[in-house]
Amino acid sequence: MGTKNLLYYIFSVVRILLYPFAIIYGALVWLRNRMYDAKFFTSIEFSVPVITVGNLSTGGTGKTPHVEYLIRLLQYQYTVATMSRGYKRHTQGFLIADAQTNALRIGDEPMQYHMKYPELVVSVAEERMIGIPALLQRRPDIDVILLDDAYQHRSVKAGLTILITDYSRPFYSDHILPFGSLRESRNAYKRANVVIVSKCPLDLTAAQAKAIEQKITPQPHQQVFFTGIHYDRPYNLITGEEVSLAGKSIILVCGIARPEPLVTYLQQTAADVHTLTYQDHHYFVSSDLEEMKAAYENRQADNKIIVTTEKDAARLYLHINKLAEWNIPIVVVPIAVAVLFNKSLEFNATVLRYVERAVTENNELFGGGSQQIDLPTY
Numbered sequence: 001m002g003t004k005n006l007l008y009y010i011f012s013v014v015r016i017l018l019y020p021f022a023i024i025y026g027a028l029v030w031l032r033n034r035m036y037d038a039k040f041f042t043s044i045e046f047s048v049p050v051i052t053v054g055n056l057s058t059g060g061t062g063k064t065p066h067v068e069y070l071i072r073l074l075q076y077q078y079t080v081a082t083m084s085r086g087y088k089r090h091t092q093g094f095l096i097a098d099a100q101t102n103a104l105r106i107g108d109e110p111m112q113y114h115m116k117y118p119e120l121v122v123s124v125a126e127e128r129m130i131g132i133p134a135l136l137q138r139r140p141d142i143d144v145i146l147l148d149d150a151y152q153h154r155s156v157k158a159g160l161t162i163l164i165t166d167y168s169r170p171f172y173s174d175h176i177l178p179f180g181s182l183r184e185s186r187n188a189y190k191r192a193n194v195v196i197v198s199k200c201p202l203d204l205t206a207a208q209a210k211a212i213e214q215k216i217t218p219q220p221h222q223q224v225f226f227t228g229i230h231y232d233r234p235y236n237l238i239t240g241e242e243v244s245l246a247g248k249s250i251i252l253v254c255g256i257a258r259p260e261p262l263v264t265y266l267q268q269t270a271a272d273v274h275t276l277t278y279q280d281h282h283y284f285v286s287s288d289l290e291e292m293k294a295a296y297e298n299r300q301a302d303n304k305i306i307v308t309t310e311k312d313a314a315r316l317y318l319h320i321n322k323l324a325e326w327n328i329p330i331v332v333v334p335i336a337v338a339v340l341f342n343k344s345l346e347f348n349a350t351v352l353r354y355v356e357r358a359v360t361e362n363n364e365l366f367g368g369g370s371q372q373i374d375l376p377t378y
Helices: 003-037 062-076 108-116 130-138 186-191 206-216 258-267 286-298 310-326 345-364
Strands: 050-054 080-084 121-124 145-149 161-164 194-198 221-231 249-254 274-277 304-309 330-333 333-340
Touching: 050 062, 062 161, 062 249, 062 345, 080 108, 080 130, 080 206, 080 330, 108 258, 108 310, 121 130, 121 258, 130 145, 130 194, 145 345, 161 186, 161 345, 186 249, 194 206, 206 221, 221 258, 221 345, 249 258, 249 286, 258 274, 258 330, 274 286, 286 304, 286 310, 304 310, 310 330, 333 345
Parallel strands: 050 145, 050 161, 080 121, 080 145, 161 194, 194 221, 249 274, 249 304, 304 330
Antiparallel strands: 221 333
């Protein structure tokens, strides 16, 4: 038996052994959801419009660029706040980002929002039900809240729920943990108002999209959109200046869930690519920095640069002084979302229509002020 066949056999056996645990986990999640559906568990609804962006599966489905899309859509008309759990941060409880904030305090994705959008109110809280009242008390001027990765947080009833599923790993072909990667059953997609199939090929055909939509089986209240990722203009981490990748020899420093699309893009653009891969949300330590520097110095090429993602840059920024001393070009490659089939206006209208209606109702109810809520004691 070849090595590949042996590994596939072992993987198959392990999956079968995990199946009973998936049944138990699935039953517990099903019971929890039924408790919310029966209103045995309470879901709190806020007067301020709340938009949830989340997924059913673990791993990267592209939530962050979709949240950024919403930020750009809303920020010039409304005071926008984001609330995330702050995965792998070294703090607990509710926090609002300020001038002294770093990725260790709020997590890499919230720090990315904070660095890119100065007017945005960036907050973190493990319990959104507690975090939202705290946020509104501190910032009563907030018009709309974006909940990042909160599809399973049913203690908060969002006015608009956006579910994202990866084109290459759609929820309808997956299984519940630990047999698969779903956090809850496939049927949980029915709670969403909008389903987005993310990371699609930019040349996806209408026939291919229709076939996927048929497999999703959208409910009467649901809209389905397809989005792709495109890479924006790279810039120097230290100076902020735009940088061309053409003809460069690249050392890619990457700690994200699925780096393959970025690697493919760089290989099509640059002369060659060498990858230093780390775990998703990895916080870089001194030995990692030395590894990066050694990889750069040992690279036998004239036009060599270090390239990283925006999420990694938020964590690398913890060492910005040391990185600046190296005098080595470190380039950040941003990503952005494109709504396919010329449906960006339709998607935008769905979001804006909800926010406008909710803000108007809130102003009529509270005379232009945010809802006043008694806060729990921390």
